[in-house]
Amino acid sequence: MLKRTPLKTTPAREQILKLLQDATCPVCYEDIKDKISMDKATFYRNIIKFEEHGIIRSLESNNKKRYYELSRQKAHAHFICTKCNTIQCINKNLQIHLKGYEIDDIVIKGVCPICQDA
Amino acid sequence: MLKRTPLKTTPAREQILKLLQDATCPVCYEDIKDKISMDKATFYRNIIKFEEHGIIRSLESNNKKRYYELSRQKAHAHFICTKCNTIQCINKNLQIHLKGYEIDDIVIKGVCPICQDA
DNA sequence: CTCTATGCAAAAACTTTGCAGGGAT
DNA sequence: ATCCCTGCAAAGTTTTTGCATAGAG
Numbered sequence: 211m212l213k214r215t216p217l218k219t220t221p222a223r224e225q226i227l228k229l230l231q232d233a234t235c236p237v238c239y240e241d242i243k244d245k246i247s248m249d250k251a252t253f254y255r256n257i258i259k260f261e262e263h264g265i266i267r268s269l270e271s272n273n274k275k276r277y278y279e280l281s282r283q284k285a286h287a288h289f290i291c292t293k294c295n296t297i298q299c300i301n302k303n304l305q306i307h308l309k310g311y312e313i314d315d316i317v318i319k320g321v322c323p324i325c326q327d328a
Numbered sequence: 329m330l331k332r333t334p335l336k337t338t339p340a341r342e343q344i345l346k347l348l349q350d351a352t353c354p355v356c357y358e359d360i361k362d363k364i365s366m367d368k369a370t371f372y373r374n375i376i377k378f379e380e381h382g383i384i385r386s387l388e389s390n391n392k393k394r395y396y397e398l399s400r401q402k403a404h405a406h407f408i409c410t411k412c413n414t415i416q417c418i419n420k421n422l423q424i425h426l427k428g429y430e431i432d433d434i435v436i437k438g439v440c441p442i443c444q445d446a
Numbered sequence: 447c448t449c450t451a452t453g454c455a456a457a458a459a460c461t462t463t464g465c466a467g468g469g470a471t
Numbered sequence: 472a473t474c475c476c477t478g479c480a481a482a483g484t485t486t487t488t489g490c491a492t493a494g495a496g
Contacts (some may be wrong), residue, residue, distance in 0.1 A: 338473075367475075369480095370478070392485085
């Protein structure tokens with residue numbers, strides 16, 4: 211992934227990308243900070259670089275945090291539970307067209323089945 | 329709006345609700361701070377109360393800010409431009425069903441026509 | 447060897463909280 | 472008279488920046 215960009219390959223970058231690769235849903239810094247060995251400044255600086263080069267996409271939950279995923283994954287919608295703040299990927303094909311608008315992501319907000327039971 | 333709740337009617341609350349009523353799209357604190365005469369703590373505390381009582385809904389743009397609108401308005405989708413961070417209301421009827429999920433809002437992210445030209 | 451990347455600490459941006467005083471019912 | 476509401480200042484949370492050093496190509 212890095213080879214196609216001017217970004218140098220470093221242990222920090224490999225760690226971040228490996229974790230994103232293994233993740234089944236978008237993750238935020240807090241989710242992975244114990245699994246990586248680098249300063250938060252390094253993490254965020256690399257995240258910015260990755261976004262600039264289209265390696266990852268980001269979205270924000272309603273808990274103030276920003277979540278990241280590899281953009282290599284096929285474009286898909288996301289469901290954010292406003293109770294537990296988890297983000298799930300929706301693989302159902304949702305076609306939405308808005309004349310003149312470029313659509314990059316669809317975020318559905320609501321309450322997930324688990325939180326509805328509680 | 330306030331009469332149906334245990335919340336007392338105060339000048340601060342009336343100002344906030346009036347501004348939300350006049351707004352054509354969701355607004356954040358910064359958008360209206362010059363148009364209201366109250367401390368930001370009062371603003372945010374009232375926002376929280378309004379949400380608790382279902383008077384308003386909120387959503388976050390990708391600029392860290394939270395945006396608010398009256399929930400009295402018919403439910404509708406929102407388009408967030410990731411370039412200029414504006415939020416527009418989409419009145420087109422988008423029906424999305426996800427078994428077991430309660431859907432409260434649909435947020436479409438992308439690039440608006442104006443930013444595409446630039 | 448050069449320029450990019452990193453760590454640490456401090457700052458920034460937005461929102462929340464503590465506390466004492468004021469106001470609605 | 473009782474609680475709810477408000478302003479001010481300070482703290483909290485997540486992300487960003489400055490600066491000196493380390494490391495990749």
